[in-house]
Amino acid sequence: MDIGHRLKTIRLQAKLSQRELAKRSGVTNGFISQVEKNQVSPSIGSLKKLLDGFPMTLAEFFAEEEGAGAGKPVVYRAEDQPERGTGNISYRLIGSRFPDRHITLLRETMPPGADTGPEMLSHPGQECGVVIDGKLLLHVGERRFELGPGDGYYFDSTEPHRFVNIGDDELHIVSASQPKAL
Structure with missing residues (x-):
């Protein structure tokens, strides 16, 4: 899985700027930029902090999408x-x-x-x-x-x-x- 691409896709779907996600997550927008460009690989802890800004669980992040164009989320447990x-x-x-x-x-x-x-x-x-x-x-x-x-x-x-x-x-x-x- 391309973690950087996945993070950027989710961020854009949520209509968040890197700066807004950084504010919500307690990390720098430079760090988010590096992750999205795959220049750094985030630790599980850092990724969890980023996902808390959406919010989204690690399991949801790593879940395979149900085919191309899986669409918008439907169920919210x-x-x-x-x-x-x-x-x-x-x-x-x-x-x-x-x-x-x-x-x-x-x-x-x-x-x-x-x-x-x-x-x-x-x-x-x-x-x-x-x-x-x-x-x-x-x-x-x-x-x-x-x-x-x-x-x-x-x-x-x-x-x-x-x-x-x-x-x-x-x-x-x-x-x-x-x-x-x-």
Whole structure:
């Protein structure tokens, strides 16, 4: 396998510059350039750091493509959904390696009592979701909604909004927003 060519192909598919990948990976863009030109052969540790910038596992990197033009990734296993959350809220991004992605699809987990913060959120676009497990208090503008398993929401995300787990158990939501946020 031509590691340099493979790395460059994946980087370009992800629409990342060498500089952006270097920032994400904690290496220099000169090192990335040398790897892509096959001037240096990265150690497994260095390659792992580079792949964490996409994110991608070593197994995915070395997997043979399923024929020419295998196309865009389709399946994102649980272990391939990068964590984008902060604090005690987990946001697992689905489709992170899909080229030219237009939607943010998240698998969210909030422990009891957790919320998105005292400040209301607001950003361009729309978002929607469905509660899988737990109890959600959704603030949208001045309105308040209590949702349980199977209940869904859809709103213009320019309206100030906030999410709070009001149940005694973890809250699990699958949500989507557009344009992509993460």
